[in-house]
Amino acid sequence: MKTTLYKIKQKVIARLKGPVDKINAFNQAYAVFQKTGETPKQGYEALLELYCLTNGKFNDTMNTKLISSNPPKKINATLEGVIGKIDDVKFKNINNTLNKDGYIGFDKKASPELVSRLYDYALKTYTKVAPLYDTKVIYDSLKPISEIYRFDPVDLVNNKDIQGLIMDPVLINIARNYLGCEPIFDFPAMWWSTTFLKEASEEAAQLYHFDLDRIKWLKIFIYLSDVTPENGPHRLIKGSHIAGAKPRSLLNRGYARIPDADIMKYHKPEDVVVVLGEAGSMFAEDTKCWHKGTPLKKGHRLVLEFEYTSSMFGTNYPKFELQNASEEFRNFCVDNPIYAANFILKN
Ligand SMILES: [Fe+2]
Incomplete structure (x- = not known):
């Protein structure tokens, strides 16, 4: 005994x-x-x-x-940005939806002109391909050589259209409200997904997982190509970002990639969000939600993503050197030292 x-x-x-x-x-x-x-x-x-x-x-x-040591600025004015004019009431609604669902799709798309400039930029700019990411290539849609082509974040931050989006006051305020503090711009990412592999790719994050680079963060996505059920829509499980919402048996697997069947044992089909949309469609997500990209059946998908965070504790990324900053972006970085802490202005 x-x-x-x-x-x-x-x-x-x-x-x-x-x-x-x-x-x-x-x-x-x-x-x-x-x-x-x-x-x-x-x-x-x-x-x-x-x-x-x-x-x-x-x-x-x-x-x-x-x-508590980094209180958010109080913004009571209506702000205007890539998703239009957003007043106080709309900001509150966006934040309530993000807190409840971990996701919100925005009504207004990025302008066709902006989307077209970024798409052209993506066709002309070097990328690195999975699995080794050791050589630089230009994406050729007729001869894909990988399921994923990733752009260098330093190249991205030196693009003036991307600088404009980084300064977007509406997107910043959405992140401010969600994080509860003055946000830090963490990183931009842009990538092509292709039909190169015929099954779900771990490398291209096509199995359910949650991100965990930081303590708290928010991602904003812009589709730069049309996304239909056939070319790899982003999927997520609504509400699964909330503390306590993930099944213990799945969390016991640790920071793992989870097959659909296992996710669907615990989450309701009506909580699966499939994010379809024409080029220019935008959405915000707390990617603590279970999420994944769907394997592509045809075509390709080009996505631009920004991450905003409350603290850089977590994954160590190098800061971004800006050789090609607009005058406006330089001034913006000087005026917003917390938000722009990851940028190093050159010349
Ligand atoms: Fe992810």
Whole structure:
């Protein structure tokens, strides 16, 4: 009897000790991050494990703590940007929907002129292809050599149209409201998805997963080509970003890619959002939601994505050197040092 009780006690202690060790590892890494701006590897690992252990509650608690030292600017005016004029009421509705669903599709699309300039830019700019990303190629739609072609974020931030979008006051305010603080522009990403592989690609994130580069973040996507059911619509499970919403048995797999059948054992079909849209369609998502790109049956898909965050704790990315900043963008970076912390202005 004594042995059994001892074993139970040891098990309970081990269960409690695990999270305590991880919280200690996180706290130590956070102290290093505050001094150096770099996240030690064990700190990032602790963040991932604590997310899974607490079903997201750890991230929410940490975000509440860290935003207290970076309060958001109060914006009461109507702002105008790529998705049109947005007043206070609309901003509140957008934020409520994001909090509830983790996703919102915007009514207004980016202008055809802007989409066409960015599409042309993508056809002429070097990319790197999966799986090795070691050589630079220009995408040729007639002869795809990979399922995914990724653009260099440094090239992207030196594009003046992308600089314009980075400065977009409406997008920034959506991120501000959602993160609860002055947002930091984390990174831009742009990529072509193709029909090169005939099955779901892990590399192209075509299996359900959640992102976890940061403590809290928001992504904004712009489709730069028409996206139909055939050419790889983004899919997500509405509401699965909320702390406590992910099934324990799936979280126990850790930071893993999950087959559709397993996701659908736990989530309702009506919560699956398939994001279709013509070129220029835009949406925002907290990619803590389960999400994936669908494998393409034909054509290709070009997407531009921005990430906004409340803290750079997490994955270490190099800062972006700007050789080709517009005068307006330079001034903007000087006026918004928190938001523009990842840009290094040259000349
Ligand atoms: Fe993802």
